[in-house]
Amino acid sequence: MNCIQKISQDIYWVGGNDRRLERFENMFPIPNGVCYNSYLIVDEKTALIDTVDVSISALFFDNITHVLNGRNLDYLIINHMEPDHCGNIEEIVKRYPSVRIVGNKKTFQFLEQFYDYDCKNNYLEINEGDKLSLGEHQLKFYYAPMVHWPEVMFTYEEKEKILFSADAFGTFGALSGNIFSDETDFNTVFLEEARRYYANIVGKYGGQVQSVLKKLSPFEIKMICPLHGPVWRKNLPFILEKYDYWSKYKPEKNGVVLVYASMYGNTENVMNVIASKLAFKGITDMRIYDVSKTHPSYIISDLWKYSHFIVGSPTYNMGLYYGMESLLRELEALQFQNRKVSIVGNYTWSCKSTAIMQEMLSKMKNIEIIGKPFELKSTMKREQEEALENLVDEFYQSII
Numbered sequence: 001m002n003c004i005q006k007i008s009q010d011i012y013w014v015g016g017n018d019r020r021l022e023r024f025e026n027m028f029p030i031p032n033g034v035c036y037n038s039y040l041i042v043d044e045k046t047a048l049i050d051t052v053d054v055s056i057s058a059l060f061f062d063n064i065t066h067v068l069n070g071r072n073l074d075y076l077i078i079n080h081m082e083p084d085h086c087g088n089i090e091e092i093v094k095r096y097p098s099v100r101i102v103g104n105k106k107t108f109q110f111l112e113q114f115y116d117y118d119c120k121n122n123y124l125e126i127n128e129g130d131k132l133s134l135g136e137h138q139l140k141f142y143y144a145p146m147v148h149w150p151e152v153m154f155t156y157e158e159k160e161k162i163l164f165s166a167d168a169f170g171t172f173g174a175l176s177g178n179i180f181s182d183e184t185d186f187n188t189v190f191l192e193e194a195r196r197y198y199a200n201i202v203g204k205y206g207g208q209v210q211s212v213l214k215k216l217s218p219f220e221i222k223m224i225c226p227l228h229g230p231v232w233r234k235n236l237p238f239i240l241e242k243y244d245y246w247s248k249y250k251p252e253k254n255g256v257v258l259v260y261a262s263m264y265g266n267t268e269n270v271m272n273v274i275a276s277k278l279a280f281k282g283i284t285d286m287r288i289y290d291v292s293k294t295h296p297s298y299i300i301s302d303l304w305k306y307s308h309f310i311v312g313s314p315t316y317n318m319g320l321y322y323g324m325e326s327l328l329r330e331l332e333a334l335q336f337q338n339r340k341v342s343i344v345g346n347y348t349w350s351c352k353s354t355a356i357m358q359e360m361l362s363k364m365k366n367i368e369i370i371g372k373p374f375e376l377k378s379t380m381k382r383e384q385e386e387a388l389e390n391l392v393d394e395f396y397q398s399i400i
Contacts, residue, residue, distance in 0.1 A: 007225065011162070014060065015052055015056075018034055019174050020055075028196075034228060035228060036053050036228070039225055040063075041134055046134070047132075050079055050080065051076070074100065081151050103125065103153075108120075140155070142156065144212045147168050154166060160222065162225060163223070168202070173229065175229075182233065190229060196297055203300075204334045206246070209247035213244060249338045251339065255283075255305070255306035258275055266314075277392045287302050300331065310342045311341060312346070315352045320357065335364075336367075337365035341370065347377060354375055370394055
């Protein structure tokens with residue numbers, strides 16, 4: 001049974017949802033599932049823009065068959081070769097042997113890495129700025145390398161001014177019938193997941209995202225069709241502005257994320273005391289995370305959102321507690337930058353955590369360490385209250 005929606009007179013959404021999948025890329029929790037978007041243009045010629053993950057292949061082909069209504073598929077546009085979007089290329093070629101596969105040189109390199117099926121005779125290699133006429137609809141292609149794979153390109157439909165944006169402007173979460181962002185409570189349902197998707201999937205490539213945003217700036221864009229998440233047809237500046245902030249590594253707002261590792265609750269207690277002191281001073285927007293309980297993708301998302309953070313960790317095996325070390329390494333790999341941070345270290349016989357956290361944070365660009373790191377020996381003592389108060393005050397002054 002097909003499940004399609006029109007996004008304009010001749011363009012159809014032919015994707016689907018997977019609410020059973022527990023982890024995106026077998027790494028990131030997706031409690032609300034994920035959607036795989038694909039779009040089919042019906043004109044004098046027909047063009048399918050990307051395929052979907054093999055998990056929803058049956059629905060996908062029901063959708064395509066229904067929309068084509070006996071017609072041939074003339075073109076398959078490949079904006080992105082990641083398996084959750086290229087999973088049905090081979091089957092498409094088998095069902096429509098004359099289809100032309102439209103991509104760039106790197107697209108076809110990756111296609112041959114994923115598939116043994118020989119379809120070289122179907123290739124239609126394009127370059128930056130090339131056009132493809134479907135009749136009334138004209139497609140123009142623009143490279144978007146490393147957003148977030150090197151072969152990525154965007155397809156711009158000139159008649160209706162629709163940008164097919166590959167993984168850019170996407171989000172975690174399945175769609176619930178409403179495929180347009182303006183039909184959803186986007187801020188409540190999708191915004192946090194859009195940020196988590198960006199920070200963890202695309203976040204490392206902020207410079208490349210900025211380049212693409214500049215490339216798109218002269219265009220009139222009336223609709224953005226990503227490969228995950230809702231389609232944008234209203235209030236496009238909202239999501240474009242978010243991408244501008246996120247890709248510049250600029251916080252969206254002042255606020256504090258407190259992240260700690262704690263084996264027996266002593267480091268956790270100090271972090272709670274710090275949060276209470278900041279609240280007493282009037283700081284109203286804070287998040288506290290235990291690295292052993294919360295998947296790092298959620299912590300990273302909030303670190304992308306807020307201006308300040310505090311890290312606290314015990315020494316472990318003469319090094320840094322593994323969960324905290326993993327989080328900081330991931331932040332470094334994602335090119336995280338432009339934030340202010342304070343440090344809390346804990347130890348019983350030899351303090352290594354403070355120095356390691358300082359060293360790891362110093363490798364990140366424009367990360368300013370506020371105040372003298374606070375160290376406790378196993379538990380905080382009464383005589384340390386003044387030192388902690390001084391750190392909290394310095395940290396508070398850096399926020400206001």
